[in-house]
Amino acid sequence: MRGLIKAAVVFALAAGGFANFGPVNAGEDLPAGVTVVKAPAAKGGPLAEILSGWGSRSKSTQQLQQDDFENPGYLWVDKGETLWNTVDGKAGKSCATCHDDASVSMKGVGAAMPKWDAKLGRPMTLEQRVNACRTDNMEAKEWKWESDQMLSMTAYVKNQSRGMPVNVQADGPMEPWVKRGKELYYTRVGQLNMSCANCHEANYGKFIRADYLSQGQSNGFPTYRLKWQKVGSLHRRFKGCMKNIRAKPYKRGSDEFVAMEIYLAQRGKGLQVESPAVRN
């Protein structure tokens, strides 16, 4: 049974390539706010070159990301800006009370997430960081990972780094997390017995059912997906990919997904933050 299902998936990966994959960097056809969608890979790395998922989307989907007025992800960015300035919690503070102008204070912050937190002795994703500020600094309630508020705030904060290179720390205390993320990336799981790498490393640039496979990079998240009709988190995408291979997904915010997020970010070094990207 398992073999049969797997064969169905793998044979659907008919080769064929596609003309527009991996557009050139200079000149036309780049997402708004971004100058690089294709970068040389680090020596000794698993990929020949680093490609943003932008390059595997259709012209019409790309067009939505080429214009901030067309990009539906900006509805969340705008809501994030409102929340940034809204007082909440018993301490009577807003994010702006302490962080002032996000275009200054948050510039580059999203590009470097997840970040090591020396006090906690663990890395924190942007979602975890936002919630720590809400509970510790505002005496406000945590937001749920996939709540409209959290998606809006993370889209807004990440957007302040749009066009900046992905810049996650991978050495020092982060090393074991990168290693764990890499292990997970290459481990076959689920009824289909596949790993992330089976699709996103061995078969990117090929057609899988109605979709072009990308390298599964994380630089566009939170991302507006046409299928979701809304913005979604990177961990939601991880869950979806795991469900597609009939594996039991880890939880949003779990150490497994945090490790995977760190590994993916360093794997995609050379790309720029696109948040909010548009995907199908």
Ligand code: HEC
């Ligand atoms: C009372 C002041 C205060 C408020 C209010 C506050 N923060 Fe913070 N925030 C801090 C401090 C202090 C740090 C540095 C934390 C540390 O290093 O321990 C921080 C760190 C951060 C960081 C990480 C910055 C970096 O350079 O890595 C982010 C992101 C952040 N806050 C977002 C928010 C958001 C979003 C809100 C509103 C929901 C908020 N903060 C509300 C004080 C505050």
Ligand code: HEC
């Ligand atoms: C059976 C093939 C398959 C496997 C296995 C798989 N994915 Fe995916 N993944 C897809 C498809 C199809 C898409 C949507 C098209 C695309 O962007 O490649 C996707 C999209 C993504 C994206 C979004 C890329 C973007 O630019 O928006 C990320 C991130 C991702 N996958 C991560 C993972 C991770 C991490 C794993 C392992 C837990 C994994 N995927 C396993 C098929 C797969």
